[in-house]
Amino acid sequence: MATQRAQESIYNIRPPLDEKPGKPPRYISKFRPSVKLEAEKNKAQWKTMGPAKAALPSPKNFLQKHSKEPKLPARKKEEDSKKLPALSVPRRTDHPVMGIHSKKNFINANAVAAITGLPKKPQPIYVDKRQGDKYLLETSGLVPKYIKKKGYGVTPKCVIQRNEEMTRAQKEYEASILEHLKKKALKQLSDEEKTSILQGLKKNWKEVYREFQSLPIKVDTIRQKLYKEKLESQMKQLEHDIEVIEKHKFIYIAKE
Template sequence: MDPPCTSESIYNLIPNDLKEPPQPPRYTSVFRASIKDDLEKFKTAMKTMGPAKVELPSPKEFLKKHSKEKMLPPKKKFNKRLSKMPAVPLRTDHPVMGIQSGKNFINTNAADVIVGVAKKPKPIYVDRRTGDKHDLETSGLLPKYINKKDYGITPEYICKRNEDVKKAQEEYNNYIQENLKKAAMKRLSDEEREAVLQGLKKNWEEVHKEFQSLSVFIDSIPKKIRKQKLEEEMKQLEHDISIIEKHKVIYIANK
């Protein structure tokens, strides 16, 4: 038995051919056979490779001329007996002669004209100098509606609607009044609102008069501060006046 060779042995200078280990067997699913059977069972002809297997047409069933055109229904034979027109008289037929009526057409027509009412012309109107005529009945120029019995009378449904709106407004006002009383709010009357408005306008006139009395040259800091203060007061008064003039109903908190 040969002794084992170490790495320092001379026999290890030439490398040996490495032998690759054998590959493990390929994995195969257990359900391969059942899935293959299902695919073959439910596979359709259009899912296969190649052209579909269709029966070829017979050479005798070729496309003929005018075969795809719409065909008219067959013509019916004309029957003279069923026609509504009277038959053509024969050459040997003669009209009945010698029949006379006792009616005097001249006197009858004259009496009808004398007794009859003259036909009234259709009312029209002309709107251009070229003589374009239009029907007067549908033009809206005739006073038809003023001759009606209910002309100028408000319809009942509008009166009922106005009453409902008025009632709803009264209920809303009562609701607001109750809420304001609960919230300790007071509504200014028209006299009080007018008095407040006149007072604000009077204050604005006084401030404006004082603003007009300022010197032309504002060359010191106190003058500038005074001018700015008057401008702010005027702007605030103008804002208050515009609010009061815009809103007719004003509520204030009770003290």
């Protein structure tokens, strides 16, 4: 009798488990054998088999007494013969100075200097701990030295920026003035016109000055006094106009 197997099974109901992928093989460089061989080859090159091959000191060069003490150079006989022996008493030709005599009273002078002088300022110091040693503060590095800064002597950025702003403002002001003059329909005198006007003013001044020189020395009448004042005012006005034209480079006049 043939047996029948059940089609249903618990292994068919349970879902298959997800197999985790295995780790990939570790990376091994192809240069590893050559590197290992090079390391073994150069390992401990300074080691030797047995004692080092060094020259042994000679037994004749043994350490002697006082051999390491500094020795003075030998004296030369010529220098010793030139030097004279030291004398305990001066010679007859010598004139020793016994001292400089002065009438100044150093005791009183020192007393006055001590009274009227300013007190000595104590040097700033610092102490490393409560009952430690004292050190000068100036050379300790705690006081900032601005001379040793990297940017010492370099113009600050704020000053450069302010100068640039002032230059830009000046250019904008000049541009606005030119624009304002153009709006008012002003005309700029050319160099030829300026030169011709200047020559005309100087010619007029010479004519007025000639008339002024032709006046009499003694001015008595009212008419002569008024005429003299008129000539003086004309000369002053012409001198002022000439100075204004020569002083300014650009001159603008109203268009007709």
